[in-house]
Amino acid sequence: MGVKRRLAAFHLEVDPIACDGFGHCHELAPELVALDEWGYPIITPEPIGASDPALTSARYAVRGCPRQALRLERVKDAESRR
Amino acid sequence: MMRADDLPRLLRGTPGTPHTLDEHNSVFATTTSIPSPLEELEAAGVFGRGGAAFPTARKARLLRSQRGHHKSVIVNAMEGEPASHKDAALLSTNPHLVIDGAEILASIIGARRVVICVARNNTRVIARVTKAIHERERRRSRGVDLVLQTPPWRYVAGEESALVHWLNDNESLPQYRPQRPNILHVNGHPVLVDNAETCANVALVGRFGAEWYRALGTERHPGSTLVSVTGAVERPTVIEVAVGTPLRSVLSLANADPAPQALLLGGYGGTWISGEHLELTYDNESLASIGASVGAGVVAVLGREGCGVVETERVVRWMANESARQCGPCAFGLPAMGEDLAQMSAATRDAKLAHERLIERCAEIMGRGACHHPDGVIRLVRSALDVFAEDFAAHDRGEACVGAGSTRHFLSVPRLEHEGELIWE
Numbered sequence: 001m002g003v004k005r006r007l008a009a010f011h012l013e014v015d016p017i018a019c020d021g022f023g024h025c026h027e028l029a030p031e032l033v034a035l036d037e038w039g040y041p042i043i044t045p046e047p048i049g050a051s052d053p054a055l056t057s058a059r060y061a062v063r064g065c066p067r068q069a070l071r072l073e074r075v076k077d078a079e080s081r082r
Numbered sequence: 083m084m085r086a087d088d089l090p091r092l093l094r095g096t097p098g099t100p101h102t103l104d105e106h107n108s109v110f111a112t113t114t115s116i117p118s119p120l121e122e123l124e125a126a127g128v129f130g131r132g133g134a135a136f137p138t139a140r141k142a143r144l145l146r147s148q149r150g151h152h153k154s155v156i157v158n159a160m161e162g163e164p165a166s167h168k169d170a171a172l173l174s175t176n177p178h179l180v181i182d183g184a185e186i187l188a189s190i191i192g193a194r195r196v197v198i199c200v201a202r203n204n205t206r207v208i209a210r211v212t213k214a215i216h217e218r219e220r221r222r223s224r225g226v227d228l229v230l231q232t233p234p235w236r237y238v239a240g241e242e243s244a245l246v247h248w249l250n251d252n253e254s255l256p257q258y259r260p261q262r263p264n265i266l267h268v269n270g271h272p273v274l275v276d277n278a279e280t281c282a283n284v285a286l287v288g289r290f291g292a293e294w295y296r297a298l299g300t301e302r303h304p305g306s307t308l309v310s311v312t313g314a315v316e317r318p319t320v321i322e323v324a325v326g327t328p329l330r331s332v333l334s335l336a337n338a339d340p341a342p343q344a345l346l347l348g349g350y351g352g353t354w355i356s357g358e359h360l361e362l363t364y365d366n367e368s369l370a371s372i373g374a375s376v377g378a379g380v381v382a383v384l385g386r387e388g389c390g391v392v393e394t395e396r397v398v399r400w401m402a403n404e405s406a407r408q409c410g411p412c413a414f415g416l417p418a419m420g421e422d423l424a425q426m427s428a429a430t431r432d433a434k435l436a437h438e439r440l441i442e443r444c445a446e447i448m449g450r451g452a453c454h455h456p457d458g459v460i461r462l463v464r465s466a467l468d469v470f471a472e473d474f475a476a477h478d479r480g481e482a483c484v485g486a487g488s489t490r491h492f493l494s495v496p497r498l499e500h501e502g503e504l505i506w507e
Contacts, residue, residue: 015258017257017408018258019410021410036415038411040450
């Protein structure tokens with residue numbers, strides 16, 4: 001588990017239906033989340049490495065979302081992002 | 083027995099006077115019995131006709147591996163596309179063929195129930211399906227339950243997660259489904275959602291076998307397909323052609339304009355292709371070379387006197403209005419794209435700016451909805467920017483093209499309803 005965790009990469013995923021565009025995620029993780037012209041998040045497609053300091057801000061963004069629309073997902077190698 | 087290379091297969095009979103069960107059994111009389119339907123489906127290579135062209139056998143196999151005592155098969159005959167009439171035509175000609183196919187699928191996955199979903203405003207089809215269900219119920223006591231459901235007619239209501247949401251909670255709104263592969267559930271039990279035309283194809287395979295079925299069509303996409311042709315045609319029709327028929331003969335079969343300016347393939351979330359590509363065949367492999375696909379079987383013909391910019395604007399505005407308004411990028415982005423296109427089609431002095439903004443917005447909105455409704459609109463807009471590049475350039479310069487002034491429109495777009503009028507349940 002420990003080894004896997006260190007090697008894993010993560011990415012933020014937003015539930016677009018739950019999201020109401022509060023913009024907290026952009027405030028908490030500006031390096032990962034940009035906002036579009038209506039205030040809805042655009043999440044960077046690059047995966048976040050486990051030792052990346054961005055992972056901490058990603059966790060803040062997940063916890064700070066007032067709609068609980070953000071999730072931190074582990075990237076699977078075989079699975080391509082849709 | 084029906085000859086293998088005979089057309090029509092699916093639409094055999096008279097449109098508008100559906101076959102009764104006896105007539106149906108004599109027309110589609112079978113001599114051979116198929117021992118294992120799933121293997122036969124796999125050998126036949128039936129693919130889905132709702133737009134994604136997913137192999138039906140693979141979907142059925144996935145659902146068969148799911149646990150559940152109350153699985154059901156959902157026949158999707160919602161037809162959200164205003165230009166598409168194929169499911170209505172099919173259910174008005176051979177409703178029993180569709181039900182046969184759904185029953186075969188039910189026996190494959192172990193389902194007890196078949197739910198046929200027809201949009202509420204399609205009353206004629208509802209009457210015909212009701213009659214067909216009654217006919218069957220009178221005949222036998224055992225077998226699967228047949229249920230007719232009538233969700234409201236909305237563009238996104240035919241999307242499979244919206245359909246399942248309606249069956250669960252009476253709300254025709256798409257759902258967010260992050261898991262892959264995704265299995266939909268009604269009341270906690272897995273369901274198989276298939277288009278009505280797909281079910282009819284399954285019925286043909288179940289009756290005549292894979293070898294018979296493969297007599298028409300291409301190697302990768304065998305069988306025949308229904309095409310709804312609208313636009314610059316004598317009258318909008320649904321025709322049945324073998325997959326892989328040249329586009330030129332599809333048009334001539336439907337009495338369409340033989341030299342159109344452009345074609346809209348797949349539906350209102352589909353792709354425009356230029357009228358020069360008539361030598362291509364009507365199947366996904368050949369159309370993929372120019373980035374198009376068969377989609378939901380819509381061919382909308384744009385005549386020489388039409389303006390692609392105006393037509394695209396009308397479709398995009400309607401599609402924006404049909405958004406379920408659940409996801410921000412779709413609820414705000416699509417109307418904004420419609421506004422941009424309105425600037426361009428009216429050739430105002432902001433047209434050039436609107437053009438650049440539209441391209442940016444396409445890139446920004448792509449893939450950010452819970453369903454693929456915004457992606458379809460973006461596909462349409464991008465293909466329009468590509469195919470009608472000269473017209474767009476003229477509109478940007480403030481010179482609206484000749485067609486923009488004409489009052490004749492080729493694509494049928496329903497009235498834009500006010501947000502408060504939209505019925506979702």
